[in-house]
Amino acid sequence: MTEVSQIPPADWEAWAQFLGMHRKLMRRLDRRLQADAQISQADYTVLLALFEAPDNRARVGALGERLAWEKSRVSHQVTRMQTRGLVTRLECDTDGRGTWIELTAEGKRTLLGAMRDHARAIRETFFDVVDADELQAIRSASARVLDRLGDD
Structure with a gap:
């Protein structure tokens, strides 16, 4: 017998x-970000991580850890964002091989402009649909699953 x-x-x-809910919700939120702020969900995720990081910057490896992305995905995403002026790469003064990814003024402006509409989209598509008991069940189940998964 199989598993x-x-x-x-x-x-x-x-x-x-x-899984269907997650895919469709992420697709809807991505489309809203594209329409409202001209950025993707991936852009938003990187911008938010840098916004929350000390000095609005992080090393590629640390950014990948925070986002649960492979370094190559982070690097490709950052390259696309750099060409649009949302982030910049800076040499690491303590490690000649490393670079910092830093949020630019344009990146910060773009993120702050997107945050209100993105929060509204999340409220409309998720929080307005689930009631308080369901939200508590989601919170509790998510915490248990995350605890089981531990740190990668």
């Missing part, structure tokens, strides 16, 4: 609904 058969069909259905 799959040990999961009841109703649980598979719940898993499929969860």
